Amino acid sequence: MVRDVMMRYGREHLGFVWVILEPMLLTTGVLIVWSLIRPSQEHGIRLIGLVITGYMPLTLWRHLTNSASLLFRRSTAMLYHRNLSLLDIFLSRQLLEFAGATAALMFVYFTLVVAGLLEPVHDFTLALAGWLMMGWLALGVSSLTVVLSEKYEIAERFIQPFQYLQLPISGTFFLVDWLPYDAQQIIWYNPTVHCYEMFRAGFFGPSIVTYYSPLYVGIWAFTLSSIGLSAIAHMRSHIRIV
Numbered sequence: 001m002v003r004d005v006m007m008r009y010g011r012e013h014l015g016f017v018w019v020i021l022e023p024m025l026l027t028t029g030v031l032i033v034w035s036l037i038r039p040s041q042e043h044g045i046r047l048i049g050l051v052i053t054g055y056m057p058l059t060l061w062r063h064l065t066n067s068a069s070l071l072f073r074r075s076t077a078m079l080y081h082r083n084l085s086l087l088d089i090f091l092s093r094q095l096l097e098f099a100g101a102t103a104a105l106m107f108v109y110f111t112l113v114v115a116g117l118l119e120p121v122h123d124f125t126l127a128l129a130g131w132l133m134m135g136w137l138a139l140g141v142s143s144l145t146v147v148l149s150e151k152y153e154i155a156e157r158f159i160q161p162f163q164y165l166q167l168p169i170s171g172t173f174f175l176v177d178w179l180p181y182d183a184q185q186i187i188w189y190n191p192t193v194h195c196y197e198m199f200r201a202g203f204f205g206p207s208i209v210t211y212y213s214p215l216y217v218g219i220w221a222f223t224l225s226s227i228g229l230s231a232i233a234h235m236r237s238h239i240r241i242v
Contacts, residue, residue, distance in 0.1 A: 001092045003078060022063075024104035027055045045208065048118050052108065053200045054172040057131065060101040061138045061170075061192065062163065067097050068142035069149045069159050086232050090146055098135050105131075127202025133214065134195040136221040143228020147235060171196030177209040184211070191220040 031051045042050055068090070075089050112118035121127050148155040171193035176184050187193055188211070197212035 001096050004075075004089075004092055004096060020100050020103045020107065022100070022104075024108055026059055027052070027104065027108055030055050045204065046118070048112060049203065052105075052112070052118065053196070053203050056101070056105045056108070057134045057196055057199055058167075058170070058172045059104070060098065060131070060134055063097040063101050064094055064135065064138035065142050065145060065163070066159070067093050068146040069156050071146050072150050086235065087229065090143065090232055094139050094142060102131070121203055122205030122207075123202040125202070127199055129214065130195050130197075130199030130202055130212075133198060133217045133221065134192070136225065137191055137195060137217060140221050140224025140228055143225055143232060147228060147231045150235065166192070169193075175200065175208060176211045191217045 031048060034047055034051055041047060071090060071093060072086060075093075078084050078089055109118065109121075113120055145155075145159060149159070169187060169190055171187075171190070176187060176193060176197060179187060194212040194214070194217045197210040198214065198217075200208065201210040201212065
């Protein structure tokens with residue numbers, strides 16, 4: 001992890017602090033813009049709370065999944081160290097991104113609570129479970145992304161379109177309870193929606209109606225990560241060092 005940070009950010013110009021600042025700046029920027037163009041409350045939820053519970057999990061998802069594209073090809077310098085496996089490289093990058101997004105969430109959250117702009121979390125355990133579920137699900141998608149992008153160059157072209165197409169149905173901008181009944185029955189199959197609902201249920205408590213199934217997300221996350229991590233463990237011979 002230390003070598004990864006040094007390789008990406010160097011030893012100067014704030015260095016690894018950017019791991020925390022990047023997601024924090026994105027969320028702060030969105031919060032300011034939304035405060036200017038949207039009402040202070042939406043469906044009884046304060047705008048600040050909606051943004052925090054939407055964009056922070058989104059930042060976690062995007063940082064974990066985007067960092068996986070061509071990760072091994074960009075980390076070939078580390079592969080000269082025989083004691084480092086591909087799993088070491090992949091998991092260290094995922095842990096680094098997860099730690100950065102989590103630190104950014106905690107900093108923004110405590111700052112807003114101290115300033116009186118955000119209510120304290122109602123159920124910390126449930127909010128934490130939603131956050132961890134999102135991280136686990138993102139890790140599963142990332143493990144498949146890193147394998148596919150290494151074996152098939154064209155796969156990288158589909159990553160960004162997938163991210164943008166998935167965004168409107170991810171749960172970032174809405175609660176399931178806000179949707180018409182027919183839409184609820186469809187959106188229920190998207191596992192990221194369950195993560196958002198769980199995270200928001202912990203944040204806002206009984207003041208909102210949420211629908212989620214930890215078991216459903218767990219099945220998705222376990223299946224994706226099992227397939228992806230198994231594939232990573234057997235693909236060192238396919239890595240092209242250029």
